[in-house]
Amino acid sequence: MTTNTAGNAAAADGTRQAGPTGGTSVSLQNLSRSFGTIRALDGLSLEIAPGELVALLGPSGCGKTTALRIVAGFESADTGLVLVDGKDISSVSAARRDMGMVFQSYSLFPNMNTLDNVAFGLRMRKQGSAQRRKRAGELLDMVGLAEQAQQYPHQLSGGQQQRVALARALAIEPRVLLLDEPLSALDAKVRLQLREQIRTLQQQLGTTTLFVTHDQEEALSMADRVGVMRQGRLEQIAAPDVLYDDPATVFVAEFVGAMNRIPAELQASVNPRTVAVLASTVPVKDQEAPENQNESGVGGDGPVDVLVRPEGLTMQVVENGNGIVTHRTFLGSVTRVRVMLSGDVAVQIDKPSSEAAALAPGTSVSVTLPPEPVLIAPRRPVTP
Amino acid sequence: MATVARQGGLGGKVPPQDQGASGGRPPGPTQPRRHSFAVWRWAILLITGVFFLIPLYAGLRFAGLKAFGKVFTYPGFGSAVGLSLRLAVITTILTLVLMVPTTVYVHLRLPQIRRSMEGITILPIVIPPIVLIIGVLKVAPGFLLGTPYLLALVYVILAMPFAYRSLDAGLRAFDLKTMVEASNSLGAGWPTTLWRVVLPNIRTAMLSATVLTVALVLGEFTMASLALYVTFPVWIVQFEQNAGPVTTAASLLALFVTWILLMLIVTVGGRSARKRGGAQVSLFTVAAPAESSQTMGEPE
Numbered sequence: 001m002t003t004n005t006a007g008n009a010a011a012a013d014g015t016r017q018a019g020p021t022g023g024t025s026v027s028l029q030n031l032s033r034s035f036g037t038i039r040a041l042d043g044l045s046l047e048i049a050p051g052e053l054v055a056l057l058g059p060s061g062c063g064k065t066t067a068l069r070i071v072a073g074f075e076s077a078d079t080g081l082v083l084v085d086g087k088d089i090s091s092v093s094a095a096r097r098d099m100g101m102v103f104q105s106y107s108l109f110p111n112m113n114t115l116d117n118v119a120f121g122l123r124m125r126k127q128g129s130a131q132r133r134k135r136a137g138e139l140l141d142m143v144g145l146a147e148q149a150q151q152y153p154h155q156l157s158g159g160q161q162q163r164v165a166l167a168r169a170l171a172i173e174p175r176v177l178l179l180d181e182p183l184s185a186l187d188a189k190v191r192l193q194l195r196e197q198i199r200t201l202q203q204q205l206g207t208t209t210l211f212v213t214h215d216q217e218e219a220l221s222m223a224d225r226v227g228v229m230r231q232g233r234l235e236q237i238a239a240p241d242v243l244y245d246d247p248a249t250v251f252v253a254e255f256v257g258a259m260n261r262i263p264a265e266l267q268a269s270v271n272p273r274t275v276a277v278l279a280s281t282v283p284v285k286d287q288e289a290p291e292n293q294n295e296s297g298v299g300g301d302g303p304v305d306v307l308v309r310p311e312g313l314t315m316q317v318v319e320n321g322n323g324i325v326t327h328r329t330f331l332g333s334v335t336r337v338r339v340m341l342s343g344d345v346a347v348q349i350d351k352p353s354s355e356a357a358a359l360a361p362g363t364s365v366s367v368t369l370p371p372e373p374v375l376i377a378p379r380r381p382v383t384p
Numbered sequence: 385m386a387t388v389a390r391q392g393g394l395g396g397k398v399p400p401q402d403q404g405a406s407g408g409r410p411p412g413p414t415q416p417r418r419h420s421f422a423v424w425r426w427a428i429l430l431i432t433g434v435f436f437l438i439p440l441y442a443g444l445r446f447a448g449l450k451a452f453g454k455v456f457t458y459p460g461f462g463s464a465v466g467l468s469l470r471l472a473v474i475t476t477i478l479t480l481v482l483m484v485p486t487t488v489y490v491h492l493r494l495p496q497i498r499r500s501m502e503g504i505t506i507l508p509i510v511i512p513p514i515v516l517i518i519g520v521l522k523v524a525p526g527f528l529l530g531t532p533y534l535l536a537l538v539y540v541i542l543a544m545p546f547a548y549r550s551l552d553a554g555l556r557a558f559d560l561k562t563m564v565e566a567s568n569s570l571g572a573g574w575p576t577t578l579w580r581v582v583l584p585n586i587r588t589a590m591l592s593a594t595v596l597t598v599a600l601v602l603g604e605f606t607m608a609s610l611a612l613y614v615t616f617p618v619w620i621v622q623f624e625q626n627a628g629p630v631t632t633a634a635s636l637l638a639l640f641v642t643w644i645l646l647m648l649i650v651t652v653g654g655r656s657a658r659k660r661g662g663a664q665v666s667l668f669t670v671a672a673p674a675e676s677s678q679t680m681g682e683p684e
Contacts, residue, residue, distance in 0.1 A: 074565055094568040105559055107566040111584035120580075121570035165566075172570060 023050025024085050024175040024208045026071065031080035032232075033066055040066040041077065042232035048176075051206040053199070054237070055219035058229035059255070064212045065180060067229075071210060072178050073097050084175060095124075100169030100207075102182040106161045108153035114140065114164050115149040121172035139167035142201065159190035166198060170205065177202065179211040183218060195222050216256055220244065228252045246285075250377040253307050258336075260313065260347040261305040261380060262369075268300050275376060277306045278322065278341075278369050285373040307375040310336060310350040314368050317358055321366035323347070325359050335359075339367055440639070443632050451633035458630055464619035467532055471615065472601040475539040476594050479547045482540065484590065487551040488582060491560050498552070505548040508541045513606045516541055532613040539601050546596040554589020591652075599642045 026048040033041040040063045048054045056064040069075040071082055073094030081088050089097055100121075108117045115136050122132035140146045143163040145156075153161055162182050169177060179198070183191040199222045202209050213219050219226045220240040227237035228251070236248040247253035264277035266284070273284040315323075315337070326346070327338035335356035337349050347367065351359065359365070455461060490501055508516065520537050521529070528534045560582065567577040583590070605617040614622065616638065620631045 072565075072569060074568075093573075094565070095571050095573050097569075098571075099569060101566070101569040103562050103566060105562050107559070107562045109563060109566070109581055109585070110558060111581075111587075120567070120572075124571035124576065168570065178569075 023052075023206050025050050025083075026176055026208060026210065027081075027083040027086075028067065028071070029081040029083065031067065031070060031077045031082070033063075033070065033075065033077050039232055041070075041080075044080070044229075044232060044234055046227060046234060046237065048208055048210060050208055052224045053202050053209040053211060053222060055211040055213055055223035055226045056229055057213060057216055057219040057226050057256075060214065062229040063232040064214075064229050066232075068178055068180055068210060068212045071176065072099055072101055098172065098175045099178055100172055100174030100176075101178040101180065102162065102165045102169050104181040104184055106153065106158065106185070107165055108156075108161055108168070110153050113150050113152050114145065114156070117153070117164055118168045118171050121168060125172065136167075136171060139171045140164070142170075143167045143197065157190075158186050159194055162186065162194060163197070166201070170201065170207070174207060177207045177209040179209065179213075181213050181215075184213070184215070191218075198222065220256070226256075228255055230255075247375065250307065250375070253375055253377075258310050258348060260308050260310065261377065262308060262341070262345060262347060263343065263379065264304055264306040264376070266300075266302055266304045266376060275304060275306055275374065277374070278367060280369060280371070282306075282369055282371050283373045285375050303379040304376045305379050306369070307377055308369060310348045312370070312372070313347060313349045314370060315339065315349050315351065315359075315365045316368075317363055318366040319364060321364045323365050323367045325361050325363040325365055327361060328356060328359060330356075339365060341367060440636065443636055447629040447633040447636065451629040452637065454630050455634045455637060458623065458627065460614060460619050460622075461634070464614050464616045467613065468602050468616040471532070471536050471539060472598045474533060474536040475543060475601050476597045478536060478540045479543050479597050480590060480593065483544070483547045483551055483593070484583070484586075485578075487548060487555060488560070488578070491552075491555045492564060501548065502552075505544045508544055513610060517607060517610055532611075532615075535608055535611055535613060535615070538607045538611075539597070539604065542604065542607070543593075543597040543600050546600065547593040550589045550593040550596060551586060554586035554592070557589075558585050595645050595648075598645065602638060602642060 026046075028044055028046040031041050031044040032039070040061075042063075044063065044067055046054070046056075046067075056067060058064050066075060070077050073089075073092065077090065082090055084097075108114075109120065112120065115133065118136035118139050119132040122135055127135070137146065137149065140149055143166060145160060145163055145167070148156060148160060148164075153164075156164065162185075165182070182198075183194055186194065195218055211219070211223060220243070223240060225237055226240050226243050228235045228243065230251050236243065236252045238246075238248075243252065244257055247256060253259055262277055264275040267274045267276065267281070274281045275284055311334075323339040323341045325337055326340050329336040329338075330353060331350075333353055334350045335353045337351055337356060337359050339347050339349055341347060349367065490498055516538055520534065520541070524534055524537055528537065563581050563585070564577055567581045572580065603617060604615070605621065608615040608618050609621070616634075620634050620638075623631045623634075
């Protein structure tokens with residue numbers, strides 16, 4: 001398996017060693033942080049290669065923003081280390097870390113125009129007026145806002161403000177770029193444009209980047225690797241396609257993308273293990289899911305759920321099949337068809353839209369599972 | 385007048401862009417109610433205006449225009465005004481030096497005590513003046529005892545409710561925490577962040593606090609009278625017995641000067657705020673610009 005769980009170096013799993021030479025490596029080692037009784041980080045470890053863009057993805061409260069703020073120097077870890085190019089920066093103040101940050105909320109200084117905002121970091125670095133204006137102008141040009149140089153933040157749209165914030169963060173040539181859900185306040189179209197722009201700039205400049213988001217589409221489309229967090233820990237970190245196709249845990253499988261749960265019977269006594277599902281027997285994937293190993297019903301023979309993506313199921317129109325089409329959702333090139341299987345189990349199946357016309361609600365279909373290895377999870381009560 | 389609910393302020397105006405969906409809603413059946421509300425509003429404004437203007441007019445009639453010329457030549461006028469102005473300057477400086485860092489600190493590090501701070505800062509209004517005077521005498525440094533500048537310490541306390549509210553409203557009008565963090569991440573230390581990022585963005589609030597403090601000092605009578613110092617208001621009362629028209633003219637002058645100061649703050653501060661899209665400041669309230677007070681998503 002090519003997935004890379006928490007704490008493994010980027011180099012170890014063969015993922016991209018990104019960016020031009022001379023980038024900065026970042027290493028989070030066993031970070032823990034509690035706020036009162038809430039444990040925001042619980043031994044988080046993460047390695048970011050020079051020039052790499054790593055996204056931290058997870059539900060609200062999983063600790064991803066806390067991790068980013070610890071790297072930025074706005075929070076301190078209770079235990080653990082933050083290493084940048086191998087040096088511990090835990091005791092270095094935020095102002096001296098040389099990290100550019102783009103915030104979730106609009107963070108431009110309202111009292112300065114666009115050019116002065118971008119030049120602010122250069123001013124702090126004692127660059128001369130002409131030099132910093134030139135550099136700020138270049139950065140504004142890079143984000144396509146050269147004409148707005150003299151405008152104040154309130155005269156810019158949300159997308160423009162975040163582009164200026166990006167230019168401001170990049171102007172100081174940061175060792176690490178930190179992005180704290182910078183697109184979450186923007187509308188869908190602007191978000192799409194800006195994420196492409198961020199990715200392009202990041203690749204051009206080769207800046208090591210840590211990107212926090214709860215939007216999986218954003219994470220999967222932008223990052224070299226995506227780390228999925230839960231309860232202060234990294235469940236899995238891997239390239240987007242690996243994360244989607246080969247999730248290491250049930251949580252990752254269900255958090256990233258759509259996933260069906262189909263009741264099945266595990267036959268653990270055979271080697272390799274198999275499950276009986278939808279009138280066929282399919283092999284079980286090797287799983288690194290600690291959650292599964294200790295729960296009854298998964299370790300030995302017995303009821304489990306098979307996890308399979310909507311595109312992983314096949315469906316044919318037949319008389320007296322094992323399911324009835326209940327709903328169709330047009331998604332462009334594909335149509336997602338909801339099928340009620342016997343036993344009140346609802347599944348979603350993706351079909352090319354050109355073939356979905358025949359699948360009107362009420363149509364009897366036969367749903368089958370190809371003989372590929374599947375992921376299993378402890379049986380959960382059925383919710384039709 | 386619409387109020388900015390999220391600020392819990394004292395009735396700040398909502399900028400047009402902040403009115404969101406409701407701003408574009410057709411009037412429909414609510415139109416007649418709005419109309420009657422507007423009539424009532426004008427009626428109340430008129431009654432209040434008459435209530436305030438008639439005494440001023442009466443004072444003006446009583447004093448006569450010649451009395452205004454005599455004010456400046458009366459004995460004690462120069463020293464009383466001079467003392468009041470010196471006290472105003474000292475009080476304003478002390479108030480800003482004490483209250484700006486305190487309010488910024490509370491907003492950044494102790495937001496949970498903001499409500500308590502509001503309660504504490506209002507105490508000078510409810511505590512009797514004699515108690516405040518005795519309290520200040522107990523803690524005042526020795527070199528101030530026996531000098532009129534002791535009054536500045538009392539005035540700092542008296543100005544606290546107004547100064548705190550102005551500054552609090554100013555700080556609430558922009559995302560202080562994010563601004564400070566953005567500044568830090570770009571390499572600015574605390575003094576630079578305060579000087580280049582925080583203070584420019586609460587400039588109008590500071591100006592507002594300044595004018596309120598100055599107005600309070602120039603008009604305060606009780607404390608100065610209790611402490612036996614002849615400030616401008618005390619001088620007016622002393623001369624009232626034998627030079628009524630002149631002291632009335634002096635009172636009116638003081639009122640007009642203070643009023644002009646207040647108008648200046650609203651005009652200059654408002655123009656500056658509009659230019660930079662910052663907070664729209666009236667004397668007691670600061671309405672947030674639409675974009676700056678947004679915090680999107682929950683912290684983790």
